[in-house]
Amino acid sequence: xxxxxxxxxxxxxxxxxxxxxxxxxxxxxxxxxxxxxxxxxxxxxxxxxxxxxxxxxxxxxxxxxxxxxxxxxxxxxxxxxxxxxxxxxxxxxxxxxxxxxxxxxxxxxxxxxxxxxxxxxxxxxxxxxxxxxxxxxxxxxxxxxxxxxxxxxxxxxxxxxxxxxxxxxxxxxxxxxxxxxxxxxxxxxxxxxxxxxxxxxxxxxxxxxxxxxx
Numbered sequence: 001x002x003x004x005x006x007x008x009x010x011x012x013x014x015x016x017x018x019x020x021x022x023x024x025x026x027x028x029x030x031x032x033x034x035x036x037x038x039x040x041x042x043x044x045x046x047x048x049x050x051x052x053x054x055x056x057x058x059x060x061x062x063x064x065x066x067x068x069x070x071x072x073x074x075x076x077x078x079x080x081x082x083x084x085x086x087x088x089x090x091x092x093x094x095x096x097x098x099x100x101x102x103x104x105x106x107x108x109x110x111x112x113x114x115x116x117x118x119x120x121x122x123x124x125x126x127x128x129x130x131x132x133x134x135x136x137x138x139x140x141x142x143x144x145x146x147x148x149x150x151x152x153x154x155x156x157x158x159x160x161x162x163x164x165x166x167x168x169x170x171x172x173x174x175x176x177x178x179x180x181x182x183x184x185x186x187x188x189x190x191x192x193x194x195x196x197x198x199x200x201x202x203x204x205x206x207x208x209x210x211x212x213x214x
Contacts, residue, residue: 027147027154035146038153039136045179051078054200058086061191078206100213111213142171152177 030038053076060069073086086092095102099114136144141164142157157171167188174183180202186193 027149030146030148034148035144038146039144042136042153042175042179048203049180050203051206052076052200052202053204053206055198056195057198058193058195060193076206076210078208078211081211083210095211095213097211097213102213136173149174152182153179 053074055074056072058071058073062069071086071090072088073084075085076083080098082094082096084094091106093102093104096114101112101114103110103112136146136155141159141161143160145156145158147154147156153175155173155175157173159165159168159171168186169189170185170187172183172185172187173181174185176182182197184195
């Protein structure tokens with residue numbers, strides 16, 4: 001149960017744009033100096049993200065079944081808190097409110113303290129960093145490689161910790177020309193997960209009620 005919850009939690013970091021390009025097609029690896037400069041620019045840009053509200057469309061490509069699972073939902077982010085809610089074809093709610101987490105489906109509901117599980121706490125931090133694009137410079141969770149694709153940055157994150165490797169092979173963050181995260185590709189043994197962000201609104205007032213756990 002905990003690993004399934006962690007996987008769902010980690011998928012919550014995926015903030016994606018409308019189209020997905022073939023990996024490696026025209027990607028130019030950056031030098032060490034270029035990588036440092038790219039991360040510096042991204043950190044400066046992401047520091048200005050205080051909140052985000054959007055709809056999303058998630059597509060999971062299951063290789064062995066040769067089919068795609070499509071779901072849709074809504075997300076809110078503000079002040080280090082996240083609400084990730086699936087509305088179709090099933091309902092599932094994940095809320096991260098500081099140190100508290102709520103996981104709720106149509107049949108079950110559970111609450112937990114982020115600090116009660118080291119892996120959970122690590123993933124929660126990664127989610128927050130990935131939403132804004134911060135944290136690429138370090139942290140020990142991933143090996144980061146930077147690329148350039150048609151003038152836009154791509155960060156390839158390779159998990160370093162055993163628990164992470166069991167969940168995902170690679171995470172790729174795509175940044176738009178505005179240096180905001182616009183696409184994330186999550187690759188695991190079963191295939192890839194892609195989520196498209198729709199109707200994104202940055203730095204608008206978000207009602208704190210959407211993050212209530214108690």
